[in-house]
Amino acid sequence: MSYSYLKCSCNLKNPIKVGDITIETREWIEVSNGNFSVDLAPLPGLHQESLPESFIDFTSKKFKTPSALFVREVFDIFTDVEEVQAESNKLLYIDLAKSPKEISSSLVEDSIYKIKIGRDDLSLESLWLKELLSNLSESISVRLDGNMAFTVKDLNRYLEKLDLTRIQYIEEPLTNVRDWETLDRRNELKLALDENISLRRELDFANYLVAKPTWNISLRDTLKELALENQEVIISSAFEPPNNLKILNMIAREGDQVAGLDTLKFFYLESLKVSPL
Numbered sequence: 613m614s615y616s617y618l619k620c621s622c623n624l625k626n627p628i629k630v631g632d633i634t635i636e637t638r639e640w641i642e643v644s645n646g647n648f649s650v651d652l653a654p655l656p657g658l659h660q661e662s663l664p665e666s667f668i669d670f671t672s673k674k675f676k677t678p679s680a681l682f683v684r685e686v687f688d689i690f691t692d693v694e695e696v697q698a699e700s701n702k703l704l705y706i707d708l709a710k711s712p713k714e715i716s717s718s719l720v721e722d723s724i725y726k727i728k729i730g731r732d733d734l735s736l737e738s739l740w741l742k743e744l745l746s747n748l749s750e751s752i753s754v755r756l757d758g759n760m761a762f763t764v765k766d767l768n769r770y771l772e773k774l775d776l777t778r779i780q781y782i783e784e785p786l787t788n789v790r791d792w793e794t795l796d797r798r799n800e801l802k803l804a805l806d807e808n809i810s811l812r813r814e815l816d817f818a819n820y821l822v823a824k825p826t827w828n829i830s831l832r833d834t835l836k837e838l839a840l841e842n843q844e845v846i847i848s849s850a851f852e853p854p855n856n857l858k859i860l861n862m863i864a865r866e867g868d869q870v871a872g873l874d875t876l877k878f879f880y881l882e883s884l885k886v887s888p889l
Contacts, residue, residue: 617889618642623880630657648693654679655850685831698864700873712744730761758785848872
């Protein structure tokens with residue numbers, strides 16, 4: 613099969629921090645088979661491979677990197693891509709400079725919000741989150757994402773005074789995921805695996821899998837997990853470009869969980885630049 617390639621770049625509306633890296637522009641390579649396109653799009657700060665390394669991996673047909681393997685698997689599995697929209701959670705960042713009560717009143721009814729935690733002063737964050745949760749409409753649920761930022765001691769203190777009834781799950785909060793079973797309020801929470809999704813069979817106390825087929829789990833294994841229904845599968849993205857989001861939305865429609873695909877709104881699409889490679 614022959615492919616054509618386009619180099620793409622797009623400014624983000626606001627800088628985003630991924631790991632230790634702040635990103636202002638998203639870059640990717642669009643790969644077309646003449647019928648539809650998929651994006652080579654490793655995210656700096658998350659993927660180990662760079663975009664040039666991903667491209668070399670794909671064109672050399674080695675497929676050792678997650679981003680290149682995703683493109684290959686999409687072309688292997690699908691003959692076409694449908695334009696569908698899966699229901700998705702909305703991404704919300706804690707802003708200590710803003711009133712959590714005012715923010716809670718501005719949230720959309722009958723929605724799920726994913727909130728990144730552990731990025732600022734933990735005590736101030738916890739107080740901010742406590743007020744937000746106490747003022748939420750009953751139709752709104754929350755997913756917390758800890759990005760392995762907490763020790764058990766820190767997380768116990770962070771969660772101590774929170775109303776956890778509005779929390780659907782907490783995603784990988786601990787630096788050591790195996791410490792989950794020593795957490796004080798573990799029986800009031802459900803755990804979602806992300807960084808340690810490869811341990812999903814071993815860590816059977818986890819209720820959810822946050823599947824990112826371009827990064828933490830292959831597309832084939834994602835489809836298997838959706839079919840097996842051992843754990844609830846949340847299809848999520850790593851700030852994917854438009855072609856990949858279209859594919860992930862199509863996959864997410866196969867499951868019964870609200871996806872995590874609300875990231876294209878961070879792209880300033882009017883700034884998109886495309887050039888032959």
